[in-house]
Amino acid sequence: MQNKAAFITVVLVLSLFSGYGISRATGYWRTESSKIPAKISSGEFAGENDPGDIRGSYSFDDIDAAFGIPPDITAAAFGLTGENPGSFQAKSLEAAWGELDEGVEIGTDAVRLFTALWCGLPYDTEEKTVLPEAAVDILEINQRIDETKARELRVSAVKLPEAGTAEETAENEDNEDHLPPDRKVRGLTTFGELRGWGVSDEMWQKEFGLPMGGKADSMKDWAEDTGLSMSEIRNAAQDMVDSGA
Amino acid sequence: MKTERWRRSIQIIFFVIIALIAVNHTLSETGKSIPIPFLADASLHAVCPFGGVVTVFKLFSEGGFVQKIHESSLVLGIAVLAAAILIGPAFCGWICPFGTFQDFISRIGRRILGKHFGKLIPKKLDGILKYLRYAVLVWVIVMTAISGKLIFSDYDPYYALFQFWTGEVAISGFIALGIVLILSFSVERPFCRYACPYGAFLGLSNLFRFMPIRRKASTCISCAKCDKACPMGIQVSDKSVIRDPRCISCLLCTSDAACPVSNTVEIKMIPYKELKDAE
Numbered sequence: 001m002q003n004k005a006a007f008i009t010v011v012l013v014l015s016l017f018s019g020y021g022i023s024r025a026t027g028y029w030r031t032e033s034s035k036i037p038a039k040i041s042s043g044e045f046a047g048e049n050d051p052g053d054i055r056g057s058y059s060f061d062d063i064d065a066a067f068g069i070p071p072d073i074t075a076a077a078f079g080l081t082g083e084n085p086g087s088f089q090a091k092s093l094e095a096a097w098g099e100l101d102e103g104v105e106i107g108t109d110a111v112r113l114f115t116a117l118w119c120g121l122p123y124d125t126e127e128k129t130v131l132p133e134a135a136v137d138i139l140e141i142n143q144r145i146d147e148t149k150a151r152e153l154r155v156s157a158v159k160l161p162e163a164g165t166a167e168e169t170a171e172n173e174d175n176e177d178h179l180p181p182d183r184k185v186r187g188l189t190t191f192g193e194l195r196g197w198g199v200s201d202e203m204w205q206k207e208f209g210l211p212m213g214g215k216a217d218s219m220k221d222w223a224e225d226t227g228l229s230m231s232e233i234r235n236a237a238q239d240m241v242d243s244g245a
Numbered sequence: 246m247k248t249e250r251w252r253r254s255i256q257i258i259f260f261v262i263i264a265l266i267a268v269n270h271t272l273s274e275t276g277k278s279i280p281i282p283f284l285a286d287a288s289l290h291a292v293c294p295f296g297g298v299v300t301v302f303k304l305f306s307e308g309g310f311v312q313k314i315h316e317s318s319l320v321l322g323i324a325v326l327a328a329a330i331l332i333g334p335a336f337c338g339w340i341c342p343f344g345t346f347q348d349f350i351s352r353i354g355r356r357i358l359g360k361h362f363g364k365l366i367p368k369k370l371d372g373i374l375k376y377l378r379y380a381v382l383v384w385v386i387v388m389t390a391i392s393g394k395l396i397f398s399d400y401d402p403y404y405a406l407f408q409f410w411t412g413e414v415a416i417s418g419f420i421a422l423g424i425v426l427i428l429s430f431s432v433e434r435p436f437c438r439y440a441c442p443y444g445a446f447l448g449l450s451n452l453f454r455f456m457p458i459r460r461k462a463s464t465c466i467s468c469a470k471c472d473k474a475c476p477m478g479i480q481v482s483d484k485s486v487i488r489d490p491r492c493i494s495c496l497l498c499t500s501d502a503a504c505p506v507s508n509t510v511e512i513k514m515i516p517y518k519e520l521k522d523a524e
Contacts, residue, residue: 004501004512005251008335008494011328012255016340019324023316030316031291038309055312221412 035062040121051116051123056091056108063090067115073142077114077135078106079160095187095220097160104130104158117153118144130156185237187220187230199240207236248501252338256345263342266292267407289407290395291315294336295443297322299397302390313395325447332512333454334447337437338476338495343403344437347429348476354430365431371478374439375491382442402436433476438491448490456514458487458498464509471510474503481510 075085116123296318405418
């Protein structure tokens with residue numbers, strides 16, 4: 001009775017596992033990015049690595065390998081300090097800085113733009129992408145862009161709240177370990193930290209009309225849950241922290 | 246073990262595997278991975294064969310992959326397609342974890358609604374809505390080719406189900422999941438029927454698969470139990486060979502399951518001449 005069912009199972013399992021086995025044996029099987037960006041296919045820069053293909057999983061070391069930008073330069077451009085900036089992944093920037101003022105974000109696309117400008121390669125950014133002021137300064141100081149371009153970029157460039165550390169943000173999931181000594185509220189700041197800095201449930205409720213999140217919930221999580229902007233939450237939370245200090 | 250119980254076992258095994266991979270990927274990103282052999286660090290995208298379909302344009306035009314899609318997706322896509330050419334889209338009926346999820350919800354819905362289950366969408370409307378998934382397929386392929394990004398993941402209820410804890414799921418994904426969840430209480434496999442682009446793609450294999458479901462008219466007693474059993478709403482009882490693109494090769498209509506007459510509805514390799522005569 002179950003012959004046909006067994007047959008279907010065998011065909012499915014055989015096809016999947018033979019595909020997996022053959023590709024693994026030939027070295028084709030890959031479940032993550034090779035960290036080698038695609039080449040620009042046409043135009044003046046054909047054959048060059050395409051900054052537009054930088055993925056969020058690329059670390060600053062990967063970017064160095066593909067585009068020759070030292071990791072400490074990239075880290076400094078994005079307001080990060082620390083001993084091992086090379087392991088920092090581009091996608092972690094969003095978590096580190098969250099949504100900044102006026103809906104702008106510093107994330108993977110900003111890294112692509114910075115890389116393109118550093119290497120003199122073409123790249124069309126996404127709408128909300130801007131660079132930190134520090135990145136524009138670094139590009140100009142290193143003569144990667146001229147004065148006119150720097151002025152143009154500064155129009156939209158954002159000033160990052162203050163320097164974070166690459167290690168701190170790369171290991172941001174360990175919220176207990178993520179305790180900025182300066183009591184600056186960031187996207188990854190947790191409600192546990194806020195409470196520790198003197199922000200009470202009453203203060204929060206009065207400001208937002210909503211209860212505080214759980215101990216391990218971050219500001220970014222809460223912003224996503226409530227639909228409020230990150231900058232609004234961060235500013236109000238910072239005021240509460242400062243008033244309680 | 247009966248066909249349906251066998252199928253359910255396979256479905257549960259793959260559901261658990263995918264769920265474990267999804268959790269393991271999250272853990273690996275936090276540096277706390279529990280080792281699952283072979284796929285320990287794979288993302289959900291890396292083990293979804295549909296990625297192999299949407300990346301084809303970029304692969305041929307630029308030699309690369311759409312963002313978040315890797316070689317593994319292409320390999321799995323080819324493997325599933327090879328199986329589909331032989332036995333049809335059995336991946337949908339036997340492996341796809343989101344199909345399993347809908348089956349599970351529908352089982353609950355059937356118990357609650359009894360004979361009212363499956364009556365929500367009139368046949369006429371179903372006949373129109375069944376084409377919707379092709380529009381979704383075309384939209385996904387075109388938009389992915391244009392953008393080079395995995396645009397469907399923002400609307401993909403499967404992604405929402407297996408990544409809901411990551412904070413990476415768009416609100417539109419949760420809405421899609423909610424709609425499918427609610428509909429599944431009253432309609433069998435609503436996402437598969439009306440919106441799944443991969444189901445639409447694989448379903449085309451029914452038009453030429455080597456081993457179709459066949460109904461032997463000479464022994465059929467016209468009880469229509471096969472029609473009632475089909476989770477995709479196909480009328481099996483008026484066909485000799487099922488070439489309907491909606492068939493998912495679940496075998497629920499066959500003589501191993503719903504059909505009370507042996508060797509009457511079955512999946513079978515049919516000699517070309519006989520097949521032509523039957524069709």
